[in-house]
Amino acid sequence: MTLVAGLRAASYGIPFQPVAGVHGSELARVNQWQTLRDPYGSGTDVFVIPAIRPDIAVIHAAEIDELGNARIYGSPFWDHPLTRAAKRVLITAEKRVTTDHLREQPELTLVPGFMVEAAAVVPRGGWPGSMHPYYEIDYAAVERYMEDAPGVLEQHLAEAPETTPTP
Amino acid sequence: MNWTPFSFIVINLARQIRAGEITFSGVNSTLPMIACMLAKRAYDFDFTWINVAGGVEPQPLAVPQSSSDPAIVHGSAAIFANQDFYDLCARGGLDLVYLGCAQIDAEGRTNVSAIGSWENPRVRLPGGGGAAVMLPTAKRVVTWRTDHTTRALVDKLDFVTAAGHMTALVTPLAVFTREPRNGSRFRLEHYHPATDIKQIAAQTGFAFESSGAQPAPPPTPREIDALNALDSDGAFAVTVTG
Numbered sequence: 217m218t219l220v221a222g223l224r225a226a227s228y229g230i231p232f233q234p235v236a237g238v239h240g241s242e243l244a245r246v247n248q249w250q251t252l253r254d255p256y257g258s259g260t261d262v263f264v265i266p267a268i269r270p271d272i273a274v275i276h277a278a279e280i281d282e283l284g285n286a287r288i289y290g291s292p293f294w295d296h297p298l299t300r301a302a303k304r305v306l307i308t309a310e311k312r313v314t315t316d317h318l319r320e321q322p323e324l325t326l327v328p329g330f331m332v333e334a335a336a337v338v339p340r341g342g343w344p345g346s347m348h349p350y351y352e353i354d355y356a357a358v359e360r361y362m363e364d365a366p367g368v369l370e371q372h373l374a375e376a377p378e379t380t381p382t383p
Numbered sequence: 384m385n386w387t388p389f390s391f392i393v394i395n396l397a398r399q400i401r402a403g404e405i406t407f408s409g410v411n412s413t414l415p416m417i418a419c420m421l422a423k424r425a426y427d428f429d430f431t432w433i434n435v436a437g438g439v440e441p442q443p444l445a446v447p448q449s450s451s452d453p454a455i456v457h458g459s460a461a462i463f464a465n466q467d468f469y470d471l472c473a474r475g476g477l478d479l480v481y482l483g484c485a486q487i488d489a490e491g492r493t494n495v496s497a498i499g500s501w502e503n504p505r506v507r508l509p510g511g512g513g514a515a516v517m518l519p520t521a522k523r524v525v526t527w528r529t530d531h532t533t534r535a536l537v538d539k540l541d542f543v544t545a546a547g548h549m550t551a552l553v554t555p556l557a558v559f560t561r562e563p564r565n566g567s568r569f570r571l572e573h574y575h576p577a578t579d580i581k582q583i584a585a586q587t588g589f590a591f592e593s594s595g596a597q598p599a600p601p602p603t604p605r606e607i608d609a610l611n612a613l614d615s616d617g618a619f620a621v622t623v624t625g
Binding site: 217218220235236237238239240241242243244246290291292293294296297346348352353355 | 465466513
């Protein structure tokens with residue numbers, strides 16, 4: 217939430233973002249977060265989080281057209297603040313669609329093409345995570361990956377969609 | 384039915400939910416997720432369940448292993464994603480939030496940041512995921528531990544990640560409650576009938592008031608039926624060994 221406050225500050229074009237809560241947390245000390253007194257007289261002290269401006273945001277979308285317009289189905293999680301805060305936006309997507317298809321429901325386009333620097337179509341690119349509505353979490357793959365043993369990372373990468381031929 | 388560590392935690396988490404409230408379950412919170420689903424089946428009152436996957440009153444077809452699985456958006460008539468539920472909490476609109484802890488102290492402060500010192504930790508933990516904002520801004524926060532040890536229930540936290548409106552701590556042995564205000568300490572409210580206050584004190588790192596503590600009321604037939612339906616093959620129960 218404080219991370220998002222930093223991303224919001226960047227997306228709003230301001231140096232810091234007020235955020236609720238945080239009082240009593242040692243995260244304020246170790247991150248050197250400051251408070252500001254409400255200048256409008258409520259007497260409330262509010263923590264302000266410095267802007268976080270990522271160089272690059274990479275998100276995985278459901279559909280993308282040749283102009284870079286990217287559609288998300290289901291929850292966007294943090295894709296909106298991430299793509300607005302970053303200097304550059306890269307997209308991977310499950311499938312390529314026509315612009316006419318996106319025009320039918322423009323409200324589902326989370327990132328308009330003018331913000332997108334580059335994109336790649338990567339079917340199953342969310343693996344081993346889920347990608348609504350195409351596939352669910354591959355729990356078995358996650359559990360294999362979690363094992364701390366030689367060769368686990370190599371095996372994981374060998375299974376990844378980026379390294380397997382698309383049917 | 385005798386309590387199991389799994390049923391004791393899930394049912395006592397579900398019993399924290401109140402009529403008419405907006406209740407939130409987050410990431411790495413499988414037991415609270417099941418508790419919300421159990422409350423929908425076992426209790427007659429209405430409440431609103433929203434979750435970290437963006438679901439609002441979802442109708443999941445099954446109970447996913449992960450509490451952030453989009454499976455708990457299925458059947459939802461709205462998507463209320465991360466920015467929305469955090470902002471709702473920040474403006475005081477979440478009545479009950481389940482937040483996890485690695486360590487917890489008598490005043491309901493939590494550590495999910497580091498074991499050992501922050502600068503040179505023995506274990507670097509995943510972090511709060513919004514806890515520092517949600518614990519002081521939610522009206523009530525409830526936490527749980529699948530072990531009841533002096534390692535987790537401590538007199539002094541290694542690091543204070545979040546402080547605020549903690550009102551209940553559920554373990555396989557006990558339910559502690561406190562008022563959501565500064566200085567209020569956990570008191571023992573209910574305990575597993577197979578244990579006693581002395582045993583709980585020996586396994587708890589902080590001192591607590593226990594006058595008036597009672598054995599937890601046994602699970603009701605509806606709570607048992609709901610839990611059996613949600614974990615029909617016992618796959619979740621075996622993960623909680625107490």
